[in-house]
Amino acid sequence: MTIWGYRLPGMSSLLIWALLWEIVGRSGYSFFVPPLSDVVSTLIQVLPSPAFQKALYETGYAFLAGVFFAVVIGIPTGIFMGKNRLIDELLLPWVNIFLSAPLTALVPVLMVLFGFGMKSIIITTTLFAIWIIILNARAGVMQINRSLIDMANSFGASPWESFTKIYFWAALPEILGGVRIGIIRAVKGVIIGQLLISIVGFGALFELYSANFLMSHFWAVLIVLFAMAFTISEFLAYLERRVSYYAAKR
Amino acid sequence: MAMPQIKEAVAPAEPDIAVSTRNISKNYGDVEALKDLSLEFPRGQLTSLLGPSGCGKTTLLKIIAGLLEPTSGEVEVDGKAVTGPGEDRAFVFQDFALLPWASVLRNVAFGLELRGVAKSEREARAAKYINDVGLGGFENAFPHELSGGMRQRVGLARALSVDSQVLLMDEPFSAVDEQTRRKFQEDLLELVAVENKTFIFVTHSIEEAVYVSDQIAILLPRPSRVSEIIRPAGLRDKDVDNIRRDSEYLDIVDRIWASLRNYVE
Numbered sequence: 001m002t003i004w005g006y007r008l009p010g011m012s013s014l015l016i017w018a019l020l021w022e023i024v025g026r027s028g029y030s031f032f033v034p035p036l037s038d039v040v041s042t043l044i045q046v047l048p049s050p051a052f053q054k055a056l057y058e059t060g061y062a063f064l065a066g067v068f069f070a071v072v073i074g075i076p077t078g079i080f081m082g083k084n085r086l087i088d089e090l091l092l093p094w095v096n097i098f099l100s101a102p103l104t105a106l107v108p109v110l111m112v113l114f115g116f117g118m119k120s121i122i123i124t125t126t127l128f129a130i131w132i133i134i135l136n137a138r139a140g141v142m143q144i145n146r147s148l149i150d151m152a153n154s155f156g157a158s159p160w161e162s163f164t165k166i167y168f169w170a171a172l173p174e175i176l177g178g179v180r181i182g183i184i185r186a187v188k189g190v191i192i193g194q195l196l197i198s199i200v201g202f203g204a205l206f207e208l209y210s211a212n213f214l215m216s217h218f219w220a221v222l223i224v225l226f227a228m229a230f231t232i233s234e235f236l237a238y239l240e241r242r243v244s245y246y247a248a249k250r
Numbered sequence: 251m252a253m254p255q256i257k258e259a260v261a262p263a264e265p266d267i268a269v270s271t272r273n274i275s276k277n278y279g280d281v282e283a284l285k286d287l288s289l290e291f292p293r294g295q296l297t298s299l300l301g302p303s304g305c306g307k308t309t310l311l312k313i314i315a316g317l318l319e320p321t322s323g324e325v326e327v328d329g330k331a332v333t334g335p336g337e338d339r340a341f342v343f344q345d346f347a348l349l350p351w352a353s354v355l356r357n358v359a360f361g362l363e364l365r366g367v368a369k370s371e372r373e374a375r376a377a378k379y380i381n382d383v384g385l386g387g388f389e390n391a392f393p394h395e396l397s398g399g400m401r402q403r404v405g406l407a408r409a410l411s412v413d414s415q416v417l418l419m420d421e422p423f424s425a426v427d428e429q430t431r432r433k434f435q436e437d438l439l440e441l442v443a444v445e446n447k448t449f450i451f452v453t454h455s456i457e458e459a460v461y462v463s464d465q466i467a468i469l470l471p472r473p474s475r476v477s478e479i480i481r482p483a484g485l486r487d488k489d490v491d492n493i494r495r496d497s498e499y500l501d502i503v504d505r506i507w508a509s510l511r512n513y514v515e
Contacts, residue, residue, distance in 0.1 A: 161364060
């Protein structure tokens, strides 16, 4: 964007919002909104503290494990659904139900089934992320050009070869889009899991800070979380752009 | 004046048949796409399957390729019944069927890759065929950077590099522009002369079929059957530039049009 002939760098709008935050914070309008400068200085203090490091590790572990399962289960499932009519008919209603279901309401059931530990948190994270990954991989496979498959078959491709050399790559732009959205949902899943199942990780920090009215601590952790989610999502968007040259020409 | 050469009065007694289809029928539900179709394809020659759209010529080609199963009947290549795709046949696709995420080199080598040829060997062979089809220097280009004609050259190089005896071509020039198509047709004639392969060529263009073929099988639709087989006798020895004004060429084109005219809706 340009204003009065000056080219503004990307995300300059954030500066305006940061300024607004600072003003509202300094005006003492609400106890729950401390000035941004306080939040940032708290952030710098909190980052190296052992409590934060431990929370980061716990949340990161649950998040990465949850995303890992969502990806390695979700992508092949979606590809199989796109390839095989029968599997598709069997699974599609469930995928659609879970995609739109209020998964938070399911968390107590998971706690009964899998206990109060890390396992349930990871499963919650996976459940938040996996459905959109499945649907996108399926959509990617369904728009694949028939003659690419004929071509692979005519040269004697085994099912495994057509899976790894044709289907996966042909659906890659959609798959990456699905993983990107899935990861954003997984951030939600891991925090909800850590608030509802067992109070660990960032969930525990949120709980601790809000219960003790440490609002600048609370906001600091939220900013860290947002920055992490944003970074991962931007990285995947970058990968998507890398394959976009063929997304339109398949 | 030179003595007029004595024409050898030989039709070779029993032409060597590379591919034959016997009593092929193909039904899609109640629809009969092909009915009791038998055809023979002489070795080293180019046979066109020509007919109006919907006459099942691509279906027949895919059955020969082993990509579709006939409802009844069988296909033999070199006397062996076809049960699926095989190394004796290679396919050239109407829409090129290139991997958009792979370079020209990998695309051309892809047939060899699927047949389990080691990387260095298949890339060497692919590079040779890339040169042969006139794409030298484009090894590292991607399909979306090439014109339609160049893409089909990649498809052709891929089919040639696996060195199959039978080349199946499904309207290979229909997606390229007119000038490119004419050049392709000339190149194809040369290819048929140089390579001792059997070509089966699907087209809906009468002129194209007459120009490139040793034998033209005219298919009529609903259900599809062979109505006529035409073997242009004197066109092969003509210079490529003169074929199109040869009287035999013009006669055959007219004759085919006369028999197909009623089927064009």
